[in-house]
Amino acid sequence: MSADIPFEITLGAVPASAPAAGEVKVHGSVSATQQRALSPVGVYVQHYLRRLGNTDSNDQSDHLKAHADHVVAETTNTINDLSLDDDSDEEESEELLSMDPKEWKKQDHYAVLGLSKLRYRATLDDIIKNQRKKVLRHHPDKKAAQGHINDDGFFKCIQKAYEILTDPVKRKQWDSVDPEIPTDIPSGKEKGDFFEIYKPVFEREARFSNIQPVPELGNENTSREDVEAFYAFWYNFDSWRSFEYLDKENVDGGGNRDDKRWIENKNKKDRANRKKEDVQRLRTLVDNAAKADPRMIRFKEEDKRKRNAKRNAREEEERKAAEAKKAAADAAKKAAADAVAQEEGLKKQRQEAHKQLKKEQRALKVLFKNANYFAPAGTSPSAADIAAASEKLDKITAAKHDVSNLVAARIEIEAAHAAGNGLAAVDEIVSKL
Structure with a gap:
């Protein structure tokens, strides 16, 4: 039961030490007062109202008793929430219950608090809730009431587990070496997915x-x-x-x-x-x-194909470049050989032409000698006649470097000599040089 109780609030006067209105800067204003109806609720308000209507001299005791009843009720609810017969609780083996608290480093703290299945996934609420269950079940006073004297070993293990698992640093150290969490890794040769x-x-x-x-x-x-x-x-x-x-x-x-x-x-x-x-x-x-990893294997094969494609393209370019270089070298070599052959041919031609020229020059000399240096018939040429004829021969051979021209001159002189005017032909050839 509750009732509405009106009350008034009176604001105090402004202190005398406060600055004048003109000396301060107002950033806002106080809203206008409004009248509101408040409804106090809760167990303590109810106890208070009951006291007001109770004239018994033990009203104080009644209030305290009500408070105590409320606390007991809250505690009972908490204990009821922590059911000791919860089917989800882990079974406590004899080996677990008989652990030596002095060997706390060897104990499985999660197993001690009944959190073997959750382990590092257990929340702080899980740890607190299970610790309360374990305390209610294994408290030394309860064990003593059941006739177990000095049976507080497992209770100490519970407290140690709770101490470690509620400390973030210590719990992290324990989780780092939790023996129940496997550390084995695949060898890489397993068959399957x-x-x-x-x-x-x-x-x-x-x-x-x-x-x-x-x-x-x-x-x-x-x-x-x-x-x-x-x-x-x-x-x-x-x-x-x-x-x-x-x-x-x-x-x-x-x-x-x-x-x-x-x-x-x-x-x-x-x-x-x-x-x-x-x-x-x-x-x-x-x-x-x-x-x-099949994906990594596939990626490597793709990269290999790309590398091979690039390598093949590069090798093809190199092959074409080598072939072009070889073709150029062969062409240059052939051109050089052709040039040499051509030069040899020209050399032979020159040699043959020179040989023919010398032959024709000798033939002219023989012609001049056989023609008796073109002296009159029945006479012997004098030294002056021979010298004059030889000089004309030298002029003709010196001027006629072409074999064909020299042959033509010889034929012309031979024909003229046969007709009896060889000297005249010689003089005409010399005059045209």
């Missing part, structure tokens, strides 16, 4: 990425750009996975400063080695996937 084999593995490893969202493996029809981006992402994978949880020594324990420093350095070295092995494991996964 490539995407069915590798997709779950990449999805499993994607949770360690600092960069989200992680590119998906895709399918047979994924574009080349997306496929290459996928492998580029994984070849440069930025993992948050760390291995502090596997530190075997407690650097916060006893020992002097040198011992602690030695232990810390040893742990750092072990972490670095494990990180290196994990990086190599991922690199092997990506290498195996890239080799077995």
Whole structure:
């Protein structure tokens, strides 16, 4: 039951220290007051109203009792929400319940809180809810009431699991080395559908990425750009996975400063080695996937065909260029040989012409000698006649370099000599030189 109770609010006067109206700049104004009806509701208002109508001297106790009843009711509702007989709860084995809390690093924190199926996918609400269930079931006071004295080992395991899984840093360290999450990778020689084999593995490893969202493996029809981006992402994978949880020594324990420093350095070295092995494991996964990926195989074949086409075109161009060069060289060689042959022919012609010229010159000399140097018949030529005739012969042979001309001159002189006027013919030829 509730009732409307009107009340008034009186605003205080303006302080005397406030600046005058002209000294300030008004950026806005207060809206006009309006009368509103408020209806207080809730369990505490109801208790208050009941007290007002109750004249009993124990009204205070009644109010406190009502408050306590309300708290109990809320607690009961919370406990009812955490049903201890929930069928979805995981079964607690004897081995799990008998774990030594001192060996907390060896315990499966998700299994302790009943979250084996969810594991790293469990939300903070899942962890809190299951921790409350486990506490209600395994609290030492409840165990003591059931006759189990000093039976708080598993309760301590619950608290440790809750401490680790609700701390973001510690939970990340635990999730990094969770032994229940497989780390094996395909060898690349498996038979079957490539995407069915590798997709779950990449999805499993994607949770360690600092960069989200992680590119998906895709399918047979994924574009080349997306496929290459996928492998580029994984070849440069930025993992948050760390291995502090596997530190075997407690650097916060006893020992002097040198011992602690030695232990810390040893742990750092072990972490670095494990990180290196994990990086190599991922690199092997990506290498195996890239080799077995039918899309990458197809892309490589396409690139090979393109390279071969370019190479064949280049080789064809080179072949044509070589053939053209060889043809040019052969043509130049043939031209040179032809030039040499032509020169040899011309040389032979010149030699033959020179030979014929010499022959005709000798024939003219013989003609002049047989014609007795054209002296009158029955007389012997004098030395002056011989010298004059020889001079005319030299002029003719010196002027007549062409064999045909020389032959024509010889024939003309022979005919004239036979007619008895050889000297006249000689003089006429000389006059025309």
